[in-house]
Amino acid sequence: MKLTDLNRYGGVGASSMLVELGGARILIDAGLHPKRSGRDATPDLRLLEQRPPDLIIVTHCHLDHLGSLPLVVRQCPNVPVLMSVPSQLLAERLLRNSVNVMKREREEKSAFDLPLYTMAEVDATVARIVPMLYGQPRKLSVGHDDVEIxxxxxxxxxxxxxVQLAHKHRTFFFTGDVQFDDQRLVGGAKFPSKRFDVVVTETTRGATERDSGKDRASEVARLIRTIDHVIGRGGSVLIPVFALGRMQEIFLLLHEARLTKKLPPVPVFAAGLGMDLGDLMDDVAKKTGLCHFTRAVTKELKVKPPPRKLTPGREPGEKGIYVLSSGMLVENTPSYAMAASLLGHAANAICFVGYSDPDTPGGRLLAARKGETFVFDALQFQTPVRCSIERFEMTGHADREELLEFALHGEPRQIVLTHGDPPARAWFAEQIAGADSKVRVLDPVPGQTYEL
Ligand SMILES: [Zn+2]
Ligand SMILES: [Zn+2]
Structure with missing residues (x-):
């Protein structure tokens, strides 16, 4: 197998790998870098100019895996795109939202290379999708090379x-983004326990030590207690979330807490993309049984839209639980504006439930101390940190020990590291090198082709 990482900057960026098995070329993921903009946020697609891939696979619908797909389809218009049935139901909405976000960015920042693609190109992309069922192989034949996916x-x-690729008695496994534990929204990973020749593993939480006192159930209970306490003292709670996955997971937890009387019936506010994705997940649940979200959850919680206009430093008119994107308080998002309203008032709380990059406003706020001045650059506003800032370990990514165990089981010839910051990858590299085995480890340099 030949493998080239097309993610220009390494880290958790624009996920995209070109895999060559004999004469068959397969592109796995085509993401957009979450912190970069315009062309700079895309994978390096030049390798596809000489010869298009025979197949594109998208592991899931987060934009760091899906967001550049229309650019690949523009460049290689006749290539089929494989994704799971639920991903097929979600992808179009996410890509359309991405066009709208880029259009807004064009106006706000005079970024004239945006949008990178149009709604018509999203249509063309969606038309290329071939749905895949879990556990049911599909064959790709290119010349004499058969690949089973x-x-x-x-x-x-x-x-x-x-994703498992089998070619000439060899098998290669790509974990994609993975969580082995069950979440309320979706069950945990079910990977085969056989031996692979090569395992390509995500490494998101490689720098995060396991905290034995913080399992998911106890963290969920602590979140609900915190919300109850803040509401009780007359405050509001902001939960910054990703629109895909985390928002619906939080709704399910709030719903359950409400039913079991662990939370009083306080108003819940949310809007935008995450609400639409919730509706689509209702379809996913009904058609495939592969997720546990239904429209009844938001209906029974009586979720309503947050106020349209907020003044930094001034609390919103109605107190309650605000479940808003983005998860990392990225500038010019609903959660960023709400944080500027709540942060200076001691009764409130901001509860982080997922990963926040240290360079984002969310990451900076998590590192800030009580009383310190926090600056909202995009709003030209600053305020002392007075409300409580809490973090809960409820991530959608597997912890490093579990991932390492999966990658090492059966002793593959090689483990390839991806989707992680340098310290996270370094931990995996060290552990694999230190394990008593012959397994080799590769942290690929972007753009370089490796023969594995
Ligand atoms: Zn993801
Ligand atoms: Zn990802």
Whole structure:
């Protein structure tokens, strides 16, 4: 197998790998870098100019895996795109939202290379999608090379898949983004326990030590207690979330807490993409049974839209639980504006439930101390940190020990590291090198082709 990482900057960026098995070329994922903009946020697609791939696989619908897909389809218009059935139901909405976000960015930042693609190109992309069922192989034949492709559920978010490629008695496994634990929204990963020749593993939480006192159930209970306490003292709670996955997971937890009387019936506010994705997940649940979200959840919670206009430093008119994107308080998002309203008032709380990159406003706020001045650059506003800032370990990514165990089982010839910051990859590299085995480890340099 030949493998080239097309993610220009390494880290958790624009996920995209070109895999060559004999004469067959397969592109796995075509993401957009979450912190970069315009062309700079895309994978390096030049390698596809000489010869288009024979197949594109999308592991799941987060934009760091899906967001550049229309650019690949523009460049290689006749290539089929494989994704799971739930991903097929979600992808179009996410890509359309991505066009709208880029259009807004064009106006706000005079970024004239945006949008990178149009709604018509999203249509063309969606038309290329071939749905895949978990556990049911599909064959790709290119000349004398037959590749068998099989998807396995990878937990993480509805539709997420780990991918097995089999070619000439060899098998290669790509974890995609993976969570082995069950979440309320979606069951944990179910990967095959056989031996692979090569395992390509995500490494998102490689730098995060396991905290034995913080399992998912106890963290969920602590979140609900915190919300109850804040509401009780007359405050509001902001929960910054990703629109795909985390928002619906939080709704399910709030709903359950309400039913079991662990939370009083306080108003819940949310809007936008995450609400639409919730509706689509209702379809996913009904058609495939592969996720546990239904429209009844938001209906019974009586979720309503947050106020349209907020003044930094001034609390919103109605107190309650605000479940808003983005998860990392990225500038010019609903959660960023709400944080500027709530942060200076001691009764409130901001509860982080997922990963926040240290360079984002969310990451900076998590590192800030009580009383310190926090600056909202995009709003030209600053305020002392007075409300409580809490973090809960409820991530959609597997912890590093579990992932390492999966990658090492059966002793593959090689483990390839992807989707992680340098310290996270370094931990995996060290552990694999230190394990008593002959397994080799590769942290690929972007753009370089490796023969594995
Ligand atoms: Zn993801
Ligand atoms: Zn990802």
């Amino acid at each position: 099989t998807f396995f559920p990878s937990g993480h978010v509805p539709g997420a898949a780990g």
